[in-house]
Structure formats: C-alpha cells, structure tokens
Amino acid sequence: MKLHSGQLYWQTTTPNPTTYPALAKDIDCEVLVVGGGMGGALTAYLLSQKNIDTVLVERDTIASGSSLANTGLLQFSNDKTLTSLIHTFGEQAAVHFYCLCLEAIQHLLRISQSFPEIARLIPRASLYYASTPEDLPMLREEYNTLQHYGFDAAWWNEEQISAHFPFTKSGAIYTKGDAELNPYAFIQSLVEQSVRQGARIFERSAISGCEFKSDRVVCRCGKSLITAKQVVFATGYETQRYKKEKGAELTSSYVIVTEPVGKIEKWYERCLIWETARPYYYLRTTPDGRIIAGGLDEQLPGGELDESRYIAKSKQLLDYVQQMFPQAASIRADYSWGAVFAHTHDGLPYIGTHPDYPHCYFIEGYGGNGTVCNTVAAEMVTDVISGTARPDMQLFSLTRTTKPNP
DSSP states (O other): OOOEEEEOOGGGGSOSOOOOOOOOSOEEEEEEEEOOSHHHHHHHHHHHHTTOOEEEEOSSSTTOSGGGGOOOEEOSSOSSOHHHHHHHHOHHHHHHHHHHHHHHHHHHHHHHTTSOGGGSOEEEEEEEEOSSGGGHHHHHHHHHHHHHTTOOEEEEEHHHHHHHSSSOOSEEEEEEEEEEOOHHHHHHHHHHHHHHTTOEEESSOOEEEEEEOSSOEEEEETTEEEEEEEEEEOOGGGGGGTSOOTTEEEEEEEEEEEOOOOSOTTOGGGOEEEESSSSOOEEEEOTTSOEEEEEEEEEOGGGSOOTTHHHHHHHHHHHHHHHHOGGGTTOOEEEEEEEEEEEETTSOOEEEEETTEEEEEEEEOOSTTHHHHHHHHHHHHHHHHTTOOOGGGGGGOTTOOSOOOO
C-alpha cells in the first residue's frame, strides 16, 4: 500500500539518520516488534527500558511509512469530543480515555527531555473554534464537560479570539496540556535510545509469515527466522491489509508546509488550531517559522491513494492559511502531500490481542490523535508483557462490536 505521495518535509530536518542492518541470520528474543513507525518505536523503547529482550524489524527504513506524513499535533482532545464519547461509552470509560491521552502527552514530554533539541516535544495550548455559529451550543457543552471533569479549558468569546488572532470566530475552547513535535526526529531518537538500552533493530527486514506455536511465534524474515515468545504488530494503517477491522475506515488526508514566514503577528502562544467542522482544518507552526496546515479528509476510493489529488488540495489549504492569517497572503507552500489515514467509527483506537493470533498484540492508533493513541497502546502492551495487569485495555478490544461497559 502506498501511504503517501508528494513532497514530504520531516526528513529534510534530519538528513543523516542512523541506519541499521538487515537481518541475516536466525535469532531468538522475548518480544518481536514489527514496524518502525511511532507505535513500534515507542513499544521497543518502553520494553527495552524494562530490560526485556526486544527485537524491532522494519520492512523499509525507520520512520519511513505514515510517520513521514504525521503532522505532529499532540492533543488530549480527540476527533470525538468527550461529550460524545460519554454518550457512547459512559462517563467512566470516556473520561478515563481522555485522561490516558493527557497522561500520554506528559509521558512523551518526559521521554523527549534527554533527546536532541530537534526531537523534543514543545508544550502547546490548543484553540478549538466553532466553524459556524450553529456549532456554538455543541462547543459550549463540550467546554462545560471538560471543565466538569477537571481538564484545563477556558471559554473564549468572539472578542477574546479577535484580540489574540487576526481572525474572528463566534466562540472557542482554549485548552492547555497539548504539544507539538517533529515525529521523524523523535522516532529516530527513540530507536537510538532503544539500542542503548539493549534492543536489536533491523531495517529492510520484512516479515513474510508467522507460525504460531503453543508457547512462541516463529516469523519468517527473508531467509531468516525470528523466534519470539510474544510479537507486537505495530504496522499502522497497513494492518488493514491482512487483518481488517470492521470498525475502521481508510481515508486520505492532505498537508502543506509553507516557506518560513518569520514572526507571525497575533498567533497567541503559537497554539495548535482546529475547528468543529468535520472534516476539519488544523494549523500549527514549526520552530523555523513555517506553518503546517492539514485537513480536507476524504474517502479512499478502492483503497488506494490518488497521487494527483494532493496538488489541488494543497491550493485549498494554502487559501485557508491566507484567510486565517492575512500576513501570509503572499506565502507559498514549500512542501505538500497526501497520505492514507484511518479512523474508527466509535472514536477509539484498537489495542490488544486477537483470538486468531496467539501470543500477539496489536497497536492500531487510528484517528486524528494517532501519536497519542499509539503512546497509550505502547504503555498498555508494555505493562501487560512485563506483568502489570491492564484491565482497561478491554475498552480498546480488537473484537469489540458493541460499546464496552462503563
């Protein structure tokens, strides 16, 4: 599956990443992690941190898949509002999920503190604005819900928004506790640290099949075999090719990265910006003064990415940037791309085991908050493998067909 098409940005910020060998002999390990993107890198990092004998294999190179198209907005709020999730799953489960997301961002911040500056998270607030006046009641209800459960949220009226930004909206929620990152540099640092902690990493080492034994899994990797007590599949959206989730849907999404614009007037705290419309636009900045804009999600006809669509969509995204920030009226996009994206119908990721795959775990952080959900998943799977029970993993069950009990 082709995961992205166009001119990508993140790898230009880290032009000489560490390389790793291809697997060339049979090996054994406690845990095999399949996939060198965000989910796999986080899992290998956390497992090796606990001195668990870990091997990670990536069919191409580290962070070469969907991670290259990741726009690096980390938010505890999700595509499904807390209010909506409460209506679906009940108060306890929904609030717990939002708390897990908030804690995951804090965990990522702590992890990144020892990384090079380019790979560190930058704490940010988020402005979640009403796309139309008709969205105000829903947005106000969400603000009240966030406040009720102790999340750091403030209500901004039209006057407050226009005082802090060069655009006017009828209302917004301003939340704290979010962050932005360079996903490519962050993953590279995660894997480098995993090696220092004892993990073994192999690039250009695709898994072609697995045999499930009573007490282990034997995976074929080229001409070699990997025998593992447990396997963690963190293959992102490509998981849908061999284990399709009925509750998930593949779509396409689009992104531009502008040329550097210098200091942007009236972009309060350089916060993350998104809206109530679905699909929605979103905005962030980069440390070198660029603007990243994304959105315009649409169905993925035939399950394949239309490689030409990003060209037309990039013009729409640039128009949106210029509408929101007139200072950028003459700006151009240096990078633009389209990418395969996935979301779940109920708004939760898929995390855990599957009856058809003994001794295996799956990390499927689908949705607009993929990095955060992958972090939650990596934490849960690492806990269970290392002997700490996580009964809350059931909320994200791969076999769920109805809503879990709250």
